[in-house]
Amino acid sequence: xTEVTQTPKHLVMGMTNxxxxxxxxxxxHRAMYWYKQKAKKPPExxxxxxxxxxxxxxxxxxxxxPECPNSSLLNLHLHALQPEDSALYLCASSQGGADTxxxxxxxxxxxx
Amino acid sequence: AQKVTQAQTEISVVEKEDVxxxxxxxxxxxxxxxxxxxxxxSGELVFLIRRNSFDEQNEISGRYSWNFQKSTSSFxxxxxxxxxxxxxxxxxxxxxxxSGGYQKVTFGTGTKxxxxx
Numbered sequence: 382x383t384e385v386t387q388t389p390k391h392l393v394m395g396m397t398n399x400x401x402x403x404x405x406x407x408x409x410h411r412a413m414y415w416y417k418q419k420a421k422k423p424p425e426x427x428x429x430x431x432x433x434x435x436x437x438x439x440x441x442x443x444x445x446x447p448e449c450p451n452s453s454l455l456n457l458h459l460h461a462l463q464p465e466d467s468a469l470y471l472c473a474s475s476q477g478g479a480d481t482x483x484x485x486x487x488x489x490x491x492x493x
Numbered sequence: 494a495q496k497v498t499q500a501q502t503e504i505s506v507v508e509k510e511d512v513x514x515x516x517x518x519x520x521x522x523x524x525x526x527x528x529x530x531x532x533x534x535s536g537e538l539v540f541l542i543r544r545n546s547f548d549e550q551n552e553i554s555g556r557y558s559w560n561f562q563k564s565t566s567s568f569x570x571x572x573x574x575x576x577x578x579x580x581x582x583x584x585x586x587x588x589x590x591x592s593g594g595y596q597k598v599t600f601g602t603g604t605k606x607x608x609x610x
Binding site for chain 1: 526528530535536537538539540543584588591593594595596597598600601602603
């Protein structure tokens with residue numbers, strides 16, 4: 382059973398809105414991840430917080446901003462998004478290092 | 494560079510048939526890990542199995558079995574007596590060395606399995 386939760390399940394926002402996606406894990410993991418998945422494509426890594434250190438996929442635009450308040454919580458702040466940012470956003474967690482990543486149910490984001 | 498190839502884009506089978514999903518990988522790492530994930534229409538990626546590069550034993554879990562062959566760089570997944578609930582997209586994935594405290598996972602493009610009742 383997954384112990385990674387994500388809210389909201391669905392989000393519709395306009396290009397001028399500011400919103401946040403939330404992720405919480407209850408497995409005591411020390412690494413958390415944000416992935417973006419477009420339809421019929423594999424997930425693409427956006428950000429990683431591992432032992433509170435942030436690693437960034439350099440291709441991710443600055444309108445996406447991650448935040449990790451503590452080792453159990455991960456937020457993704459969204460601002461001035463574009464319609465092409467519409468996708469499934471998946472959160473994952475792991476112990477870090479070579480450990481398996483466990484995914485949450487995802488947030489389906491639509492940008493109008 | 495790492496690469497995972499899932500040549501089968503979509504497969505349709507009739508319920509109770511056996512089906513094998515193919516996965517071929519490329520890596521220069523001597524230590525690496527292979528995974529299979531299931532993604533039903535709901536969207537959640539469900540972890541199925543992880544193998545490390547030093548363990549070539551095949552594994553069976555209920556109706557699921559995995560065949561890992563380093564000689565051919567393949568990690569195939571077989572579902573025996575398929576059921577409608579097996580309908581999903583299945584991703585094969587590969588991870589290698591640790592950098593920055595985590596392993597970057599390379600996903601294949603996925604195989605969509607449709608089980609017809």
